[in-house]
Amino acid sequence: MSIPDIALAKIRRFCEHRTPPEFRNQMRLEATSRGNSVTVSDHRPFWDTSDEWVSMKIAQLRYQPETQEWTLYWADSNSRWHRYDDLESTRDLDAVIAEIDEDPTCIFFG
Secondary structure, eight states: OOOOHHHHHHHHHHHHHHHHGGGGTTEEEEEEETTTEEEEEEEETTOOOOSSSEEEEEEEEETTTTTTTEEEEEEETSSSSOOTTTTTTTTTTHHHHHHHHTTTTTOOOO
């Protein structure tokens, strides 16, 4: 079993709401899925051109189909994933999204 479509849609809506329409030519959050994980990345134009965009991984939500739980990870400066210790694995996807959005440790958005 892979990530439920409704969960993926919810994560993508979060990314869309986190990107104000008036700034979408300057930045945007995107969610991509692979297997049982969804990676949220920040995309911005390369500093000297608007044709190329660079991306930085912000968070990864990993889904365990057996338990239907989500675990949150953060990326270090070398794009290595580390488990986010301030939130236990949970079935409540809204809690995981809220933790990213609120970013109480400033680990996702700085």
